[in-house]
Amino acid sequence: MHRRVVLAQRPVGVPTLDSFRLEDGPVPTAGEGEVLLQTLYLSLDPYMRDRMSDGPSYAEPVAVGGVMVGGTVSRVLESKAAGFQVGDVVLGNTGWQTHAVMKPGATPMNSLVKLDPKLAPASWSLGVLGMPGLTAYVGLLDLGQPKAGETVVVASATGPVGATVGQIAKLKGCRVVGIAGGAAKCDFAVKEFGFDACIDHHRDDLAAALAEACPKGIDVYFENVGGKVLQAVVPLLNTGARMPVCGVIAWYNLTRLPEGPDLTPVLMRNILTKRLKVQGFIVSDHYDRLGAFHRDMAGWVHAGQVKYREDLTLGLENAPAAFLGLLKGSNFGKVVVQVAE
Secondary structure (H helix, E strand, O other): OEEEEEEOOOOOOOOOHHHEEEEEEOOOOOOOOOEEEEEEEEEOOOHHHHHOOOOOOOOOOOOOOOEOOOOEEEEEEEEOOOOOOOOOEEEEOOOOEOEEEEOOOOOOOOOOEEEOOOOOOHHHHHOOOOHHHHHHHHHHHHHHOOOOOOEEEEEOOOOHHHHHHHHHHHHOOOEEEEEEOOHHHHHHHHHOOOOOEEEEOOOOOHHHHHHHHOOOOEEEEEEOOOHHHHHHHHHHEEEEEEEEEOOOHHHOOOOOOOOOOOOHHHHHHHHHHOOOEEEEOOHHHHHHHHHHHHHHHHHHHHOOOOOOOEEEEEOHHHHHHHHHHHHHOOOOOEEEEEOOO
16 A cells, blocks of 8 residues: 655644545556555654745745655665666665655665665665755865854754754864753753754743853854844854744744834844854755764764764654644654654
């Protein structure tokens, strides 16, 4: 049986389980030049919320009735394509479904990369050794350009991007302050990932606590959440600070501008007077860095210098609930759905 999760309707504000629909059908067969894939692991990531909407963005939205997009690790069940054999384990982008037929090609959406499960757990290619890891690597090193002795702040500190950003920054000799949701996550960021400090963003005194943890100000802020965290960070940014921006999850479900004072003047004045460098980036624009990333990250992971945590959900039918939990911050680590053994 072929199962797939499709976009049932475009959400207005926060998605619900009604935004998705589980469909069953026959397993497809591979045609000439194609491979039949069985999904083993599915990656769930914040960017998927943006793909559920049809507003202007950097990528085409998922069509209503279309399969939800997502990175996957799959096993080749049938191959009529050169270079692929039955049993190969591959990294691709086949979305929220148990099976897929693909004609391997050169573009990111139809590329298939063979994996060696003996080198690392296959699912890690969806996290620290995959897109989230590359996001952290490029955003911090190429755009953030941390220097030894500087202070680096990153939110979502136990997520796949934030945790990797913090650990790379420590390798570069920086003081690292994380921001995470809850005491357990903050404790993990310090004790397991080696952060110097971690602040619970649920605290009423978030801004004061962050200022105390950053007595010399902030030189690099890796932006992936927006909201009240950004508001607490901006006054602490040092002259010449860098802010790579890869996400603003706190605002993904907005249907109108938030109430309250307009803080744009505060942000813009700081950008001007402190000569800040604020740059958004989409990781797919930086695939030319894959070679260096794979070399460095594989070395750090195998040496134990970069650690990784997964939040595993069993069963494709549970992907929608796991995704909604991700948007609320209830996950603890990289969210991965195990679709098959």
